[in-house]
Structures are given as structure tokens and as C-alpha cells.
Amino acid sequence: MLKFILGRSFGMVITLFVIIFVSFFVIRFAKGSPFSQEREVPPEVLQDLQARYGFDKPMSTQFYNYMKNIVRGDLGLSTKYPQRTVNEIIAISLPKTMVLGFFALLWAVIVGVTAGVIGAVKQNTKWDYSAMSLAMVGISLPSFVLGPILILFFALYLLWFPAGGWGSAKHLVLPAITLGTIYAAYIARLTRGGMLEVIRANFIRTARAKGLKEKAVIWKHAFKGGILPVVTFLGPAVAHLMVGSVVVEKIFNTPGLGPYFVDAAFNRDYFLIMGIVIVYSAFLLVLNLLVDVIYGIIDPRIRYE
């Protein structure tokens, strides 16, 4: 197991390096400058700005310096928010996104798994059909439609929750539901599918034959096996939720990491884009590894040698 983890970690470092290398040059060769604006920036001023960020040096030197700084944990300065380092911006924004992501995930798992299990246990009943129809709606409803609908009802008409922003538990409810619903829908369908497969398996029939109560059969035996596809799905889903959603965070004005995926690119905020790319990639790689490890724990058939 340890050997497996070490091997994978080594591969992850290589992957991360390749990602950094490619993104660094792709973004730098994109047209447009972080300093251009409608009003002319005087050449002397432009020179000083370029020098402040080291953009006046040859590209290879810049990459070398960047890598050197990354190893030291320094992600550079933002050009859009010149008083702040990328480290600081990520340190401020990432925790908020993660909190939101966590509650979205909680909503997704609770609602999704419950609906999936009900669907599987009461297969082909009205329970199953309504759960799966709702899941279908959840999958087809994009967050830029669901978000405004929720705001309209719960924030502007009922005044139950704020229309957006950050600060209290109340602020989290609408964005977490908006963000989590599509995942809840996927999880419901995956759980139902997984459970149905397991429920028909021989060991479940054995369990029933032993005279176990139906509750124990479902939750102790079937559930563990049926949930496997969900675990696979959760890896990338968690990574995605933890770095935030551009759309949801924009609609609710959440001061998280999500909007930077678009804004930093539009602003040609080179170091900020790189910082975001690195954080996201690292999350994705680590969580994929974690999923593989959890697999081994849940499913007795999988062993890492």
C-alpha cells in the first residue's frame, strides 16, 4: 500500500510539473497584456510595471524564476490586485470556497444517497419514479437557472435568505443548494444503479436466507457494495466543489476562488491564473489518489500490491 502511494505521488509531481509548464507558456502567449487599458499607459510607467513583475526578462528566465519561487512556496504577485500576493488571495478565497463546497457536498450526498436508495429498494414504484424524475430535473437544470430561481423565491419574495454574499450560515444555504443539486442528482442515479446491481447478487440472497432483517440487508450488506460507483464519482466531484464554481460564486457574489478561473484569465493576471491552476490540479491529483485508496478499503476484492 505504502509503495503504491509513493509511486503514485512521484507520478503526481511529474504530472503537476507538466501542467505548470504547459499552462505557463500557453497563458503567456495569449494575446493581450495585463497592463493595457483604454487610456494609454505611458511607456515609462509600462517599463516599471513590467520590471516589477519580471516580465521584461526572457521567457526562459521567467519560467526558471517562477519554478524557483514555487518550490519556496511563493506564487508571485497579482497584477489585478497589485497589493496582494497570489498566496494571500488564495488563502483568503479558498477556505470560503471549501466551506461552500463542503455544504454543497453534504446536500448532494444526503439527498442523492437517500433518493438513490429509495429508488433501488422500491424499484418501479411511484417512489422510484418520482425520485428519478427529480434527479433528471436536477441534472438538466443548470446552476445559472436554478440559482436565480432560488434567489427570486427565497431571497427576494420570501426574504428567508440573503440574495448572496458571505458572513453567516444563512448566506450558505442558497448557493450550497444551487451548487450541490446537480451532484445530488448524479449521486441519486449512481446509488440506485449500484444498489440494484448488488441487491440481485448472491450474497444478498444469502443474507436474506439467513433471516436477516431487511434493514440490515440493505444498509449492512447491499449499501457498501452499491455505493462504490458513487465513491469513484466523488473524487473528481470533491475536487471540483472544493475549488468552486465560476457561475454559482458570481451569481451569489461569494468571495471565493471560483470567479478567478474566468476573471484572472480575462485580466491576464498571469501569476494568479497559474496559482489557481496549481491549486486545482493538486486537488484533483490528491483526491484521485485518495479515491483509489478508499476503494481498497471498501471493496475487499481490490488490493494494492
Next chain:
Amino acid sequence: MNKNSVVSLVLLSSFLGACSFDSTDYFGTTVPKHKANEVWLNNRSEPQWIDPNKANGVPDGHIARNIFARLTQIHPITSQPVPDLAEKWEISEDGTKYTFYIRESKWSDGQTITAHDFERSWKRLLNPATASVYASLGLVVKDSSPFFNRAVHVKGFAENIDVDALIEVLKEGQEIRIDKASDHAGLYVYIEDNDQRRSFIETYNGALVNGQELEAAITDSSVVKAYALDDKRFYVELEDPVLYFLSLIEFSIFAPVPEQALVRAKNETGNEDNWTRPEYIICSAAHCLSEEKFRQYKIFIKNPYYWDAKNTRSDIIKIQMVEKETTSVNFYRSGEYEWIGPGELPTEYTDTLKQYKDYHNDPYLGIYTYIYNVEKEPFTDPNVRKALSLAVDRDKITTHVVTAGQQPASDVVPDGLTGYKSGERKMYDPEEARRLLSEAGYPNGQGFPKVEFKYNTQDTHRLIAEAVQQMWKTNLNIDVELTNVEWRVYLDDQINGNFDITRQGWIGDFPDPYTFLDLYMSYSGNNHTRWVNHKYDSLVQEANRTADYDVRNKIFSEAVDILMADAPVLPIYIYTRSYLKKPFLKGFYKDYQDHHSWKYMWIDDRWYNEIPTKEIDDTPKIGS
């Protein structure tokens, strides 16, 4: 539809009807979420700099202006410059020498604001190492240009020598710009390239040329003619009698910055820029920053040391950063702030929002234009440019496409700006347009090359472009292709002349016609049309040397006639600013530049408590 779903629909609609909490007159809540001594506003974006010398753009200016006072301030009703940190001033007969008398006023840490603070800050602004994007507005100060451009200052030679011979020697036969210093204190040699400049200094510093031992070094700030005469008097000399100078220096970049805060931030964090964080900041205006949450909000509290603090109406100003237009409308509606902030309302909402009493629409100092790249075929021919311009029906655009009250423009300067009178021109004449086009060699549009109209991705720009494209097709029978590009690419293409026709919006930096006319000067870095007309240049320069408004405006009109006759630019409309403002927010005045001072703002709690009162006095108070 079965019976059940009909019932639920009816239920749903009655539910919506019953829950609609707002009156029909106003959009959203009409009671604030906070105490009456606070005012909550939107800033749209997290500012880049609140350092006033570096403030760059609307979100920066909105904050910097309200926490750092300048020599003058614009009176919210008369729009005229009136004293702020300067108590009074003297102007020399020729209008080029100003002496400002600094009033008894303190920083928010209790230290006195002196003329030296102004000298340091103005020189900091003009120092290229400060990298202030708007610093070029300060170049009206005499001898600021060699300092700002890091020219090489050559001095040390006797006064009676043949300076022209010396200049020839220094030029070494190359095209270098060399100016004589105004007070005969040497020469300014402008070399852009860093390495060349360094080697020039190495060559000539201490060198014997024509029997003179020269000193050569990069120009330092001591040459700039803006300095303290003593603690109380700040002296500024200008290149020309800049008639709008007292309005210009109201721009936030001309505010003094507190040296003590910069030094402390540098010592404690190693980075001077951190001085505007709440831990270090020291302010000079009615409010000062006390707390901030990045990209969420900033809280400002009343500064008791401000000289006019007795007229500051509210104790706390809370500024939120809500960027997305539709989200900012939601926030406004649910009462998160009283003013939706500097910027635009979503175009698609205009017609709905117009019905409410808290929708406002004020004139705005900005113009929306199309520009032709005069270096590209077929726009090298003025007749082609004129033909295309005459084929555009602006009235249709301002009645059907943009509907927030924008005025069709027939001039590049808004009418009435410091007494300027916009020219009367026939702006729409398809007959004449067709005639000009066939004169240019394209009868009925035949043989007209494929040209492209470039705009930055935004719905309003697209809608206008589609309308204009249609007008060109109908009136001239020519096809223009529309291309939308992302903002940064659009800026790059403008700077590099990579377009045939493009849109250009321009918001005036100061209330004077020159802020718009500068765009077409042959040497202006903002002249993206690449149009060169020396007659125009010299007229505008002449006007700027004139110390009389009427004469000046007449010369400006002459210059604009030349510009419009040659048509490198097609003015489309004058901007308006539409916004939402809660009815109980008082002390909020219309402003041509969308500048709104926090110090006058207050919450009228009688309004929502329904206490009947007689008309309130909502006039701004300054001093006394």
C-alpha cells in the same frame, strides 16, 4: 393540463402575488437594514489601488476621492472647484503660476497637513517608478516631463556658450529630442531605451565637450516646478495657462499621501504599498478606512480630524463589492445597499426599472464613437469615411437600441462643457453618403473591399453594431463583417492598429473639452485612428495657451470642424448614467462625472418611519 396542475399553478401565482413585499413605486425594500447613522453603498469591484496617487479607474477613484482630500473639491451643485485643503489661492496674471495656501488641517493621526506633504506627493505621482497610470495628467506642471520621462539632465556648462553647437555634438547625428531647460539650467536629452541612456550618461558625465566639462545624470525631482515655499504655501508653475487646472487637481491622483504611513508600512512589512491597509492607513478627508474584507466589503468611519468634519453627515460608510450587474440589482432590491454604485445597469433591465421612482438617469461625461483606421484601405480616403458616417442614423440607435436617454452626438465634445457649443452638422444624409461613396470609386457599393468591424464582447456593443451594419447595407450596399473579441485583445488591437473600424468609448478625465480633443492629436498615445493633421494639432495647442474661455472654445470649434470634415471618427451618442438609489438616501447629487461624495450622504429615517415633515433641507454644506 389536468385539474391538479391547474390548481397548483393558481396556488403558485397567488403565493407569488401575496409574497411580493415591495410597493409598486419603488424597486425593493424601502427600509434600510442598518442604523440611520450609516450609509451602505456598492463599489462594484474590489479596487486595484486606494492609494490616491495610483488610483486607476472607477472603483479606485470612488474610494480614494472620499478618503483623501485634495487642494480643491468640486461643489456638488455648481460643479465649480471650491477650496478643500487649500484655503485660498493666488493666480498670476498670465494664469501659469499658482500659490495655494494650505489650511489648518490634520491627518487622521492628528499630524498637521503641510505644503511639504503636497510637494512630496506630487513628485511621487510624477516619479515614473511610482508607475501611476494617470500620472500623465500631471504633466501640465512645468518641467515635469523630463523627470517623468527619465530624460538625461546635462548641465555644468557656462551660460554664455553656444548651446546649439553643444546640442549638435550630443545628438551625434541621431534623431534625439533635446530640450533646453526653461531656466537655462541645462539640457534635457530624451532617450527611451534604458541601455542607450546608460551609455549616454557614461559617455558624457564628466566629459569635456567644446571646452566645457559636462555633468550628465537622470533628471531628478528638484526640477519639477511644484514645491513648498514654506509649511503653509504650495507653489505650482504650469507650462500653459491651463484653464481647467483647479478642476483637474480635484482628480484623486493630486491628493497628498501621508509619508508617515508609507514609512511605517515599509518598515514593518517591507512593502510600502501596504500603507493603505486598515492597520497602517492615515486619511485626510471626511472618512477613513477602518476594516476590510477582500472582495466583500470595506468599512469607513468618520474622520474627526478632517477640517470640515462638522459637516460630515454620516458616521459609517460601508462599501460592498458586488460586481455582476444582475447580482448587484438583486442586492439593491433586498436592501443590501442604498446606491447600486458607479457603473451601468443591465441593459435588458432598463425598460423594467424605468417604471420605478428610485430609477435615475443623469447625463454623463462620456462619448460613444466609432473610429476608422485611416492607415488602412479603403479608409485612407476621407470620402469613404464620410460616406459611412453619413449613412448612420443615430436617432434610430438612441430610440430603439439604447434606451436610457442617450443623446445622439454630432460632435466629439458634449454640448455645454465649460461653455463649449457643439457644432450643428447634418449627421444623417444617405443621398450624400451614396454620392461620396461613388466619388471614392465604389458606385452603389460595387468593388468595396471586405471590411471588418471590431468590438469587445458585450451585448450593447453587439446590438449597436448590428443596427449600424444594417444601415450600411441598406444605404450604401456594402457588407461589413462584425467580429467580437475579448477585452484584452480588443485593447491590444487598438494600440497596434489591428482593425478597420472599431468602437471607442471615452469618459472625460476632467470637465473640459480638451479631455476629448486630445484623442485626435497626432502625437497622442490614445489616437487609435492614426489620423494626423498638423492644423488640428496646432489649433488645439493654441487654444490651450489661451487664458480666455470664449476665445478658447472658438478655437476648439475650429479644430473640431477640421476633425469632422475629415471624419476619422464617427460620434454616436453622449453617455448617460442610469442607476438605482433608495428614496431615503439623501445628500446624493447628480454629477456629470458620476462622482458622489460620501460626506454629504445621510439616511432620512423620517422617510421610512412615516413621520410627516416639511420639506427637508438637502443642500450640501461646505465650511462654516
